[in-house]
Amino acid sequence: MPLAQSLVRLAYRQQASAGYVRIKGFFHKLLTDPRSHRRALFDGFMIMLVLSSVMLLIYEVRHPLGPWADVFELFVVCVFLTEYLLRMWLYNDSHKILIEHWEKAELMGLPFRAGPALWAILRRKLAYATSPMAIIDLLAILPSYRPLRFLRLFLLFRLLKLLRYTRSLSVFGQVLLEKRFELATLSLFVGSVVMIATVAIYLFEADAPNSKVQTLMDALYWAVITVTTVGYGDIVPITPEGRVVAMVLVFAGIGVISFATSIVVMAFHEKMRELRDNRVFAAVERQSDTTIVCGYGRIGQVVAARLAEAGDAFVIVDKSEAAVELARKQGYLAVAGDSTDGALLANLGLGRQARRVLCLTHDDVSNVYITLTARQVAPDILIISRANKAETVRKLTQAGATHVVRPYEVVARMAAEFIGQPVAFDALYDVVTRAAGVHLEPLAVHAGGWLEKQRIGEIDFGAQHLILFGVIRPRTSPGVDGHVRYTLGGRHFYFNPGPDLLLRVGDILMLIGYEANLSRFREQAGRSGRRRRNAP
């Protein structure tokens, strides 16, 4: 069967084609990927198109428009149609179904028949076409068919199409869907009340003189108007029995209204948090190099304030709603939730654009767990963790924390140092925290810079108003004798090295000085070696 053969060959070619995958990926990002930036732009464009076309169609009802309106309508319909077809195409991979059928036939040793495979493909596409949003999409195309006037009604579907492009609106639909049990109960109740009232008012009023209730339809209309507490007053009961029915119905109506209101309000209240969280997730998605701050206690607050001041992107997670509320008041992105939940961290960009995770909760167990979760997902990110007990430090390091901060230790060290040598300690603290404008800053020696192959004695740090605190050198470089040396992780630290120490690429100078002097020196160091040596 040559047709079946060529179909299968086509399917395999699609499977192997990088271009096909790329194009499909592009449209997936444009139309369906909720995290994509491109999709947000596309949605905005479509909303504009829908609104302008609807406005044009409404205007057209009473005012004849020129040929340009028709051209525009044609354009809109073309866009809608293309979108409809693209969405149908994106819904699944047809070639995979074909290949699956082919391989099954091969395996069983049966002859391959294209019929059932094509039918399976058609069934999948039909499944898409019958989904509610696809039906709305299709109906939104129809109003432009002029000869059938009643098709104008489908204009409403074009408005419904907006649901697709605005997440907040589609939530409304979700809320109603989630509360379908309550709403069904309510409708059943309303239905029976209305039915009883209709029958009752008809029985009492239909044969009364001067009564306006002539038909069962009148009775139903009156019952609905009354139960919803609208009460136009165009039909009123005149017999005492009819009035009793009215009184009972009014009370039932109040019950119905309050019940319905409470259902919707409750549903929205539950949904509100999710909505807000979704907004945070979307905002985080747009950031790059995010820091996830787990725990917004006092330490978390200090860190967040400093990050905000430095202009770094960050998002806060805390179990307590009150803490999250506080963070939101400061204008920070914050989500209420358990940060030990891997899915929540993934939504905040862990494993994607998140660069750092700070575990700052007051609970050591949580901190270890968050550290472990984060490290498993993202092996190369920076994790800083807080340990309240000394014995937790080792566990956190084992779990994968890059750095561990122990508040008690930090405070104890400060207090104990201060009591012995207050001036010296303040000086050091000022340098480390940059409080007094004097900084301790690292400066790397780059290949080709003028620092490379310079001796310390050849650089006049004093004239630059700088103090050379020392040089950090990777352990892989050969060691140098005759200088005071300290070990520093995998590196050596040469404190106050003598004038004959030769700088190499990979060394880091630790300099103390004012910001202006440091940046001038940094700029000098960035220049190329040759020019500097020739300079006077």
Added chain:
Amino acid sequence: MTPRYALFGCNPLAIEVAWRLSMVKQPFVLLDRDPALVALAREEGLSAEHIDYTDDDALRSVGIGGHIEGVFCLLGEDSENVFLAISARAMDPSLRIVAVCQAPEAAAKLLAAGADKVVDPYEISGARVHELIERPEVVELMEQTVFGLQDLNIAEVTIPAGSWLHGVRLSQLRRHMVQNVILLGVVDLERGKDLIFSTRGIDHNLDHQDVLVVIGPGGDVDAFREMIESPSAPA
């Protein structure tokens, strides 16, 4: 050994401070109102006593106003620490008082109550976390050397009354500095009580009671101190 420092509050923070002090061999005593906490500290092998810090006589009995040189107010409540700082300051104006605060607004109150230094544990820890993000090399360097257990110390040396440095210029002192130390800065009383970093490049006129802040290995710092304190200039 007579304790020189009194640590109020037998909580984990105080025990941490106690451990730090015992590392530098400073005698201290832990004090608390809660006998259970005192017992707990004793179990850890620390010298602890049960006293009521609201009672001035009790404070006097542990040596405040006497042999105690410094007080650490490490109690859990800001109000308790304020009360303690006021009582201690009234008994000994020269006492060195360090206090921790829980709420940031308590810091000013503690200073007004007479504390010399207020440490906000959350502020400091938060700052440390941020430093680790921004400049990990600097924090690591400091943790491992100056704050850590390796032999690199920061020290302040006060020029004593009979020193040869009285009336000498800083540039002259530099010529005699053969020790492997870095002069971080000087408190020049002619210019105020604050430390002036050497990066300012001022050639200070040194007098007695001026303070020199240096960093270096223990032996070199000791040699430097000896040179400063000697009555005659080195050869």
